[in-house]
Amino acid sequence: MIEEIEKIPNSNIMRDDLNFKYYVSGTWKKSSSGKMVSILNPYNNEVVGKVQACSIEEANEVITVANENRECWEEITQRERAEVLMKAASIMKEWALSLGFIMMREIGKPLKSAVSEITRTAEYFEATAEAGLQQEGEAIFGDSFKGFSRDKMSMTYRVPLGVILCIGPFNYPFNLTGSKIAPALMAGNTVVVKPPTQGAITPLFFGLILEKAGVPPGVFNIITGRGAEIGDYLVQHPLVSMVSFTGSSETGKHIASVAGMKPLLFELGGKDAAIVLDDANLELTADAIVSGAFSYSGQRCTAVKRVIPMPGIADKLIALVKEKTLKLSIGDPEKNSTIGPLINSKQCEYVQGLINDAVGKGATLLCGNKREGNIMWPTLLDNVTTDMRIAWEEPFGPVLPFIRVKSAEEAIQISNESEYGLQGMIFTENVDLAFNIAQELEVGTIQINGKSERGPDHFPFLGTKSSGLGTQGIKYSIDAMSRPKVIVLNLSERGKLVKQCKYD
Ligand code: NAP
Ligand code: G3H
Numbered sequence: 001m002i003e004e005i006e007k008i009p010n011s012n013i014m015r016d017d018l019n020f021k022y023y024v025s026g027t028w029k030k031s032s033s034g035k036m037v038s039i040l041n042p043y044n045n046e047v048v049g050k051v052q053a054c055s056i057e058e059a060n061e062v063i064t065v066a067n068e069n070r071e072c073w074e075e076i077t078q079r080e081r082a083e084v085l086m087k088a089a090s091i092m093k094e095w096a097l098s099l100g101f102i103m104m105r106e107i108g109k110p111l112k113s114a115v116s117e118i119t120r121t122a123e124y125f126e127a128t129a130e131a132g133l134q135q136e137g138e139a140i141f142g143d144s145f146k147g148f149s150r151d152k153m154s155m156t157y158r159v160p161l162g163v164i165l166c167i168g169p170f171n172y173p174f175n176l177t178g179s180k181i182a183p184a185l186m187a188g189n190t191v192v193v194k195p196p197t198q199g200a201i202t203p204l205f206f207g208l209i210l211e212k213a214g215v216p217p218g219v220f221n222i223i224t225g226r227g228a229e230i231g232d233y234l235v236q237h238p239l240v241s242m243v244s245f246t247g248s249s250e251t252g253k254h255i256a257s258v259a260g261m262k263p264l265l266f267e268l269g270g271k272d273a274a275i276v277l278d279d280a281n282l283e284l285t286a287d288a289i290v291s292g293a294f295s296y297s298g299q300r301c302t303a304v305k306r307v308i309p310m311p312g313i314a315d316k317l318i319a320l321v322k323e324k325t326l327k328l329s330i331g332d333p334e335k336n337s338t339i340g341p342l343i344n345s346k347q348c349e350y351v352q353g354l355i356n357d358a359v360g361k362g363a364t365l366l367c368g369n370k371r372e373g374n375i376m377w378p379t380l381l382d383n384v385t386t387d388m389r390i391a392w393e394e395p396f397g398p399v400l401p402f403i404r405v406k407s408a409e410e411a412i413q414i415s416n417e418s419e420y421g422l423q424g425m426i427f428t429e430n431v432d433l434a435f436n437i438a439q440e441l442e443v444g445t446i447q448i449n450g451k452s453e454r455g456p457d458h459f460p461f462l463g464t465k466s467s468g469l470g471t472q473g474i475k476y477s478i479d480a481m482s483r484p485k486v487i488v489l490n491l492s493e494r495g496k497l498v499k500q501c502k503y504d
Helices: 002-006 056-068 070-074 078-107 111-134 175-186 201-213 227-236 249-258 282-298 314-325 345-360 408-416 431-440 474-480 494-500
Strands: 022-024 027-029 036-040 047-052 138-141 152-160 163-167 190-194 220-222 242-246 264-267 273-276 306-309 364-367 379-382 399-401 423-427 445-448 482-490
Touching: 002 078, 022 056, 022 201, 047 078, 047 201, 056 070, 056 163, 056 190, 056 220, 056 227, 070 152, 078 111, 078 175, 078 201, 111 175, 111 474, 163 175, 163 227, 175 190, 175 201, 175 242, 175 474, 190 227, 201 220, 227 249, 242 249, 242 474, 249 264, 273 282, 273 408, 282 314, 282 399, 282 423, 306 314, 306 399, 306 408, 314 364, 314 379, 345 379, 345 399, 408 431, 423 431, 431 445, 474 482
Parallel strands: 163 190, 163 242, 190 220, 242 264, 273 306, 273 423, 379 399, 423 445
Antiparallel strands: 022 027, 022 220, 036 047, 138 152, 152 482, 364 379
């Protein structure tokens, strides 16, 4: 671990050995609390490093600093901001292997996926810089509204919101932090990041990256510590202008209840259902289901979390999915196994509880239901019924239920009964029918003949119901992190002045 960290230039300033500091005003500091939180590798439970358990006073300090530096960042040009983001992207690409390795150790993500999370973030920064440069305002004459004339004209342009508080989840600790930082900075805001505690080390490197890229001290800051201890204080702070949060629906609902009148941008949990019709291409469907359900051991908001097959193909589809699931590699994230450890043993116990409940109520166990350390074998459950918890709860682990139905109407009904509404999938060769079903599904996005997923990152990404608030995606996030400012020009003497302007 230490060898990988030392490959990153200047990383000695952010730590003493493997004890990482927090970042405020361009300075790396130890918490005056004297307390640290240990980050355990979920694969072998070894300590990967420690981060500062910052105090409420330090939470106040980072927000105050970000607020004091608003003007300095707001006043630099759009083009300069874009250049900073581009530079940051190229640094990320340069350091991608080391950062990916560190991430693999702290959250147990397969090494290849961890490295690609870093490069995806670099590409996100580049695309955000490009999209930010395209932003334009608009001018509107009053005469398009009844009773008004061209004597009135509005000019609208966008201004930053102020200080954006960015809180991310453990499963994409770098990308889902970066996809908040880039639009926030591009829109001219200053930033405070509160990374997930399990997964805090990798996003701390944003401090080094952004400083090297040219972000002035105090514009970008990171505070570490448990959400349960400093989260409410950060969210409620009057100098925080917006909370951009990705995490569980439970934490999201709590934040919404304490944040007060601030704009909130939330990406939360999901229970994405794949509806498979009788005419689907079953090879393609089974591949999409297995990859969608089990990559990073199912720890993705957009993982395929339910399959609802029609009677004509259910047996054949389930057999194919089982065959492909049994071929998945299981074990060490460094060896790129698809199935690796869940984030901690508490999560394994939760997932086990869902399996036990389903089997106890009569679900058929097709494979899996085995655990070693934090690794849970991919588990398929057939004949799942709506009285079972797995039909509704988000496992965030490698368990996939099949809920057999008798009609497309029933599939739509079960899909919509969920408290979540992130994405849905329809597998069929009949695009007309798919389009009709898509219109009935109460989710943010419907994938036709493909697995649920967030990217490409310039697409809008949103959830309905308990799955989110607002819309993200490159240009959507820049919009969400800025607001229109309107100046209205009232030309009372317009016609008269033109007529007076004669020189003969
Ligand atoms: P989580 O437990 O809700 O934590 C998310 C973040 O919130 C962490 O940084 C956590 O800090 C912080 N937090 C906890 N309590 C807080 C409080 N009172 N105030 C402010 N922040 C607080 O979620 P997770 O376990 O990391 O991630 C898994 C969940 O995220 C799943 O439900 C998944 O579906 C969802 N997710 C959704 C999306 C999406 O795009 N829709 C993407 C990824 C993940 P600590 O780590 O210090 O507790
Ligand atoms: O975990 C939630 C992420 O937003 C999912 O992103 O679909 O690219 O894996 P992904």
